[in-house]
Amino acid sequence: MQGDYASVTMVMSSLERFPGTAWPPTLDEAGQARALEALEAGGILLFPDLRFAIEPSEGRFFVEGWSAAAKNISYEAARRSLGGTKAEGEDATGLTRLMARYAEASRRLVEAAIPLYRGRIETARTSFRPVEIAGRSSSPRQDDTRLHVDAFPSRPTAGRRILRVFSNVNPAGQARRWRIGGPFASTAPQFYPRLPKPRPGSALLHAWLGLTKGRRRDYDHYMLQLHDAMKRDDGYQREGVIEEIDFPAGATWIVFTDQRPHAALAGRYALEQTFHLDVEQMKHPERSPLRVLESLAGRRLT
Numbered sequence: 585m586q587g588d589y590a591s592v593t594m595v596m597s598s599l600e601r602f603p604g605t606a607w608p609p610t611l612d613e614a615g616q617a618r619a620l621e622a623l624e625a626g627g628i629l630l631f632p633d634l635r636f637a638i639e640p641s642e643g644r645f646f647v648e649g650w651s652a653a654a655k656n657i658s659y660e661a662a663r664r665s666l667g668g669t670k671a672e673g674e675d676a677t678g679l680t681r682l683m684a685r686y687a688e689a690s691r692r693l694v695e696a697a698i699p700l701y702r703g704r705i706e707t708a709r710t711s712f713r714p715v716e717i718a719g720r721s722s723s724p725r726q727d728d729t730r731l732h733v734d735a736f737p738s739r740p741t742a743g744r745r746i747l748r749v750f751s752n753v754n755p756a757g758q759a760r761r762w763r764i765g766g767p768f769a770s771t772a773p774q775f776y777p778r779l780p781k782p783r784p785g786s787a788l789l790h791a792w793l794g795l796t797k798g799r800r801r802d803y804d805h806y807m808l809q810l811h812d813a814m815k816r817d818d819g820y821q822r823e824g825v826i827e828e829i830d831f832p833a834g835a836t837w838i839v840f841t842d843q844r845p846h847a848a849l850a851g852r853y854a855l856e857q858t859f860h861l862d863v864e865q866m867k868h869p870e871r872s873p874l875r876v877l878e879s880l881a882g883r884r885l886t
């Protein structure tokens with residue numbers, strides 16, 4: 585068993601590493617091509633030495649007590665609104681500045697690594713994740729220590745991709761530990777036959793009741809069902825892991841989290857930026873979860 589996993593890990597590592605300490609790093613043409621291919625195949629682009637700089641005055645945010653939610657402090661760049669925190673006044677302004685700077689830095693990083701996405705990615709939510717993951721309590725559905733692909737009940741994407749940039753900004757040098765599952769294209773077919781079919785009318789009802797921001801498409805339905813089915817499946821949780829990764833403090837990584845099954849096991853103090861991307865704007869739209877699920881369903885899902 586151990587041996588099997590070791591060989592699988594060597595052949596199928598989901599990590600693609602890039603040097604660089606200056607933000608944004610410079611990738612030559614070959615590096616950019618390698619980044620695009622790896623990312624759209626569900627790989628994780630790892631910049632182990634690309635540290636997101638925290639300013640001395642921001643050190644005050646790296647202690648207990650700022651978070652008002654169980655998990656994250658969030659920031660919406662489009663509305664310049666901050667949520668999930670007890671910070672007020674000067675402190676709220678300081679946190680807003682930190683997160684707005686991360687949103688901007690993340691966009692510059694993605695555009696430097698993948699010039700094809702320049703002007704195509706839409707900036708969504710930013711999060712600051714100060715809470716230790718290990719031992720954090722959550723409902724099974726919200727338990728991100730179990731392998732899953734990302735899909736959010738209240739925020740349907742209508743088929744658009746979820747691209748995320750993470751930075752481990754832990755001031756004490758603690759790594760952020762993830763587990764990684766196998767590729768979407770081989771995992772989705774295992775789960776698809778047992779996913780409940782969408783019920784006619786339920787998407788409109790959700791939108792009408794204000795439970796979703798916009799109408800849930802059949803694609804969103806299947807992604808949510810897949811997210812839940814993965815987290816519920818103890819066998820998959822045991823056997824679906826192909827790799828365990830410690831992202832060191834000072835590292836930054838980019839991944840399509842709607843595509844690559846992942847679980848976060850331990851760590852605290854990370855920044856994360858979400859972008860959306862239309863499937864048609866990818867180099868390989870056929871690798872997207874939308875197209876993979878559509879080929880399983882035998883019909884369009886948006």
Ligand code: SIN
Pocket residue numbers: 713728734750760841846847848854
């Ligand atoms: C997740 O997306 O499941 C959590 C990732 C993290 O916070 O490291």
Ligand code: FE
Pocket residue numbers: 728732733734841846
């Ligand atoms: Fe996730």
